[in-house]
Amino acid sequence: MSAQGAGGIGLIWAQARGGVIGAGGTMPWHLPEDLKHFSRTTTGSPVVMGRRTWDSFPARYRPLPGRTNIVITRDDALELPGAVRARSLPEALELAASEAAPGAPTWVIGGGTIYADAIEVAERLVVTEIDLDVDGDTTAPEIPEDFALRSAEPAEGWHVSASGLRYRILTYTR
Ligand code: VY7
Numbered sequence: 816m817s818a819q820g821a822g823g824i825g826l827i828w829a830q831a832r833g834g835v836i837g838a839g840g841t842m843p844w845h846l847p848e849d850l851k852h853f854s855r856t857t858t859g860s861p862v863v864m865g866r867r868t869w870d871s872f873p874a875r876y877r878p879l880p881g882r883t884n885i886v887i888t889r890d891d892a893l894e895l896p897g898a899v900r901a902r903s904l905p906e907a908l909e910l911a912a913s914e915a916a917p918g919a920p921t922w923v924i925g926g927g928t929i930y931a932d933a934i935e936v937a938e939r940l941v942v943t944e945i946d947l948d949v950d951g952d953t954t955a956p957e958i959p960e961d962f963a964l965r966s967a968e969p970a971e972g973w974h975v976s977a978s979g980l981r982y983r984i985l986t987y988t989r
Contacts, residue, residue, distance in 0.1 A: 823921075835953070845978055857924065861910075887906075
């Protein structure tokens with residue numbers, strides 16, 4: 816079975832300035848509009864994540880509802896209630912392709928280590944850019960040159976969150 820589902824592989828992340836995606840195991844901002852966008856985009860598709868990303872979700876959101884949750888770990892003893900275990904990214908993508916509804920993409924949802932490996936096989940990137948300077952210890956992958964910006968939401972400028980943060984959603988395809 817191919818590792819690429821009929822809908823292909825997408826990466827979805829949110830980043831502050833400089834590509835910061837995480838700090839101390841969490842995302843260092845509060846942006847409810849992004850959580851809605853993330854949930855709406857990924858629901859109905861398999862989601863692939865690293866073990867640290869699984870750990871980062873508040874317990875009441877685990878597993879993410881309405882999605883097959885596939886978690887990559889080499890620790891066979893680790894309990895992953897409600898999730899499917901994979902021992903490598905290729906194994907996770909293969910499991911996801913076999914789960915995905917026809918035409919549904921597989922979403923890789925983090926974190927830094929997994930994005931760095933998965934971007935090679937991705938055909939779509941959905942990036943929430945947050946206009947925020949914040950310290951972090953985890954960054955987004957470099958976007959390879961064969962990706963082109965497909966859409967920006969809003970088309971110009973920024974959304975302003977109820978919290979005051981400015982953000983926009985960029986989609987790239989290759
Ligand atoms: C952050 C949460 C953090 C704190 C409280 C709730 C984009 C995100 C991810 C991954 C956001 C997070 C949540 C509420 C909604 C739940 C998921 C948990 C759901 C990503 N653009 N944003 N993420 N969530 N990969 N890309 O880890 O989540 O979806 O049902």
